[in-house]
Amino acid sequence: MSSAPGADAAPGSNPIPAPSATTPTTAIKRQTFSSLKVRNYRLFATGAVVSNTGTWMSRIAQDWLVLSLTGSSTAVGITTAMQFLPMLLFGLYGGVIADRYPKRKLLMLTQSTMGVLGLALAALTLTGQVQVWHVYAIAFLLGMVTVVDNPTRQSFVVEMVGPKDVRNAVSLNSANFQTARLVGPAVAGVLISAVGSGWAFLFNGLSFGAPLIGLMLMRPSELYEVERTPRGKGQLREGLRYVAGRPELIWPIVLVGFIGTFGFNFPIWLSAFAHSIYHAGASTYGMFNTAMAVGSVIGALLAARRATTRMRLLLGSAMIFGVLEMFAAISPSLWLFVGLLVVIGMFGITVNTTANSSVQLGTDPVMRGRVMSLFMMVFVGGTPLGGPLVGWVTDTFGPRIGFLSGGLVSAGSALVIAAVLVKAGGLRVRVDLRGRRVRFVEREPAGERERESVVAGVG
Known part of the structure; x- marks a missing residue:
């Protein structure tokens, strides 16, 4: 394949070497914020924190709006499923597009489209015309855009910072997302209680202007050059064969598939706990999300300091994550529940960042878009299957049983994979x-x- 500059990289831009399959255990821990020394990444991260705050405001408002309109946890699960169904159906195609075209230009297109969809939902809600099917439709359209946006964003990170800092940048991306989660749910809870969901949707639509400005201000000559994949047949099958021959990629993807499908259904559980267990409103639901965000930020910052990625860390964190969910499900008091959510957030983000960085570092640059699209397809694409099922269990047997079942599957899958690896390796x-x-x-x-x-x- 011929070499081509990635994301508008000018001739003479930094070449990006293929990452090695293993990382020396003697590597010195890097500074927690080392990636922020890179100007392009600073612009990316600054725009992302504004946009992510709007995204979290919109998520809280969306879940609460659907619950208010229908009174059904299953309906909340369907909304989540509609947003992630496109990833399940078309996720690998998004990876092919991400490998084929300049990523910075792709991100400008996807972020603009997401902003327009956010403003459309705001207009429907503020005018009093919104119906549940409107929310379903916009969630599905957002999912279609995410099919391209997600693998493009994931694989663009290494073009901004290079392979040396990719593990740090992935962790800081998670910290960025979770920091926004500290602010977004709290602000959304106040807005919903005071003036309604529409203003949260409006802020979300406008917030996409920040990453667009950051992308436009980037210096293409400072991006790391990667080989782009030319148009051709069989590229999906090529990506699947590539992953199938590498156990170091398969097992993290399988694990996050189980956890993403059954263990990360927090919109369903937390809204149900706020509404049915603690008989509270949107502000309490926002508080639950903020508590998880506190733990997630701590977990992401700790992950940013790690110089190595080990499978035992991933499996151990996944098992603890599932066990903590089971304890939270039977928590007898509100404040104990909130405290457990902090720790759940910490271990949940550890699972996410560890799996993400290990897959990125174990993948050749020319295949990274397709591999990351498979990773995200499995991680979030299982939600259309798990969301309605978990919603039905929550409606039928109660929020505690729903939460307990998700934790049981998460811990069980980690235990089974660990046992398989132990047996296979003697x-x-x-x-x-x-x-x-x-x-x-x-x-x-x-x-x-x-x-x-x-x-x-x-x-």
């Missing part, structure tokens, strides 16, 4: 009480020394 678990570490070591014949293993990415 490993066993060794607990080092003195060093407070859990390690996987190879099974050796009697009398021979145990050796640490990195089989299937388990370090």
